[in-house]
Amino acid sequence: MRAEALKGHLDGLLLATLEDGPQHGYAVKEALCDATGGKLDLPTGTVYPALHRLERAGLIKGSWSVVGGRRRRTYELTEQGRRSLAGARDHWREFAAVMSAALGGGPWPATN
Amino acid sequence: MRAEALKGHLDGLLLATLEDGPQHGYAVKEALCDATGGKLDLPTGTVYPALHRLERAGLIKGSWSVVGGRRRRTYELTEQGRRSLAGARDHWREFAAVMSAALGGGPWPATN
DNA sequence: TTGCTACATGTAGGAACGCTACGTATTGGA
DNA sequence: TCCAATACGTAGCGTTCCTACATGTAGCAA
Numbered sequence: 001m002r003a004e005a006l007k008g009h010l011d012g013l014l015l016a017t018l019e020d021g022p023q024h025g026y027a028v029k030e031a032l033c034d035a036t037g038g039k040l041d042l043p044t045g046t047v048y049p050a051l052h053r054l055e056r057a058g059l060i061k062g063s064w065s066v067v068g069g070r071r072r073r074t075y076e077l078t079e080q081g082r083r084s085l086a087g088a089r090d091h092w093r094e095f096a097a098v099m100s101a102a103l104g105g106g107p108w109p110a111t112n
Numbered sequence: 113m114r115a116e117a118l119k120g121h122l123d124g125l126l127l128a129t130l131e132d133g134p135q136h137g138y139a140v141k142e143a144l145c146d147a148t149g150g151k152l153d154l155p156t157g158t159v160y161p162a163l164h165r166l167e168r169a170g171l172i173k174g175s176w177s178v179v180g181g182r183r184r185r186t187y188e189l190t191e192q193g194r195r196s197l198a199g200a201r202d203h204w205r206e207f208a209a210v211m212s213a214a215l216g217g218g219p220w221p222a223t224n
Numbered sequence: 225t226t227g228c229t230a231c232a233t234g235t236a237g238g239a240a241c242g243c244t245a246c247g248t249a250t251t252g253g254a
Numbered sequence: 255t256c257c258a259a260t261a262c263g264t265a266g267c268g269t270t271c272c273t274a275c276a277t278g279t280a281g282c283a284a
Contacts, residue, residue: 004240005121008118035213045271069278069279070233071278089216099121102129104201118242138261138262139261154242161264183261
C-alpha cells in the first residue's frame with residue numbers, strides 16, 4: 001500500500017472504527033488491521049496523532065482509564081463525528097466513482 | 113472533493129488520460145474534467161508540476177510544438193509509464209477494496 | 225533475573241503532495 | 255479595448271502520513 005494513498009482518507013477510517021462503540025487507540029489500530037485482512041497495518045505514529053487531531057476537531061471524545069495496569073485513552077464518536085463519518089462515506093463514494101471513471105480498466109473491481 | 117483525497121492517486125489519472133494517445137498538458141486537464149463530468153477540475157498548478165514529475169521519473173516523454181501560435185508540450189506514455197499505469201490500476205483496486213472494507217456502509221456504491 | 229514480545233501511549237522531524245496565487249503570452253470574440 | 259479561453263510555468267504554503275525514537279507495564283521463556 002503506497003504511503004500517500006491514504007492521505008485524506010484516514011479520518012473516515014478511524015471514525016468508522018469507532019462507530020460500533022468506544023475503543024482505545026491501540027484497539028482501533030488492531031481493528032483496522034483485522035477488518036482489512038492485515039493490509040492496513042498502520043504505524044502507531046500515524047494512529048495517535050490522527051486521533052489527537054480528530055479530538056481537537058471535536059469529532060471524537062477521549063477519556064483516560066487504567067486496565068490491567070496499563071493506561072488507556074478511550075475514544076468515542078461525538079454527534080459531530082457521526083455526521084462527519086456520514087460525510088466521509090459520501091465523499092468516498094464520489095471520489096471512488098471519479099477515480100474509476102477516469103482511471104478506466106473496468107467500472108468497479110470484483111467484490112473479492 | 114477534498115483537497116487531500118487525491119494525494120497519491122493523481123499520477124495514475126494522468127497516465128490513464130495519456131493511454132489513448134499523446135496529449136498536451138492543458139488537454140489532459142480538460143480530458144480529466146470531461147471524463148468525470150466536471151467533478152475533477154484540476155488547477156493548472158497541480159497538473160503541470162505533476163506532468164514534470166512524471167517526465168523526470170521516465171513515465172512520460174514530452175516534446176515541444178507550436179499549434180495556432182501557441183506553444184505546446186505534448187506528452188506520451190513510455191513503456192515504463194505503461195507498466196506504471198497497470199500497477200496504478202492494481203493499487204487502486206486494492207486500496208478501494210481496503211477502504212470499502214474498513215469504511216463500511218455497503219461494499220460498493222451503485223454503478224451510477 | 226534477564227531478556228523478549230505484546231500492549232499502550234506519545235512526540236519530533238522529515239518528505240511528499242496538491243493547492244493557491246501569481247506571472248507570461250497568444251488568439252479571438254464582445 | 256477589454257476579457258475570456260488557451261497554454262505554459264514557478265514559488266511558497268499547509269496538510270498529512272511516516273520514520274524513528276522514548277516511556278512504561280504485563281507476561282512468558284530461558
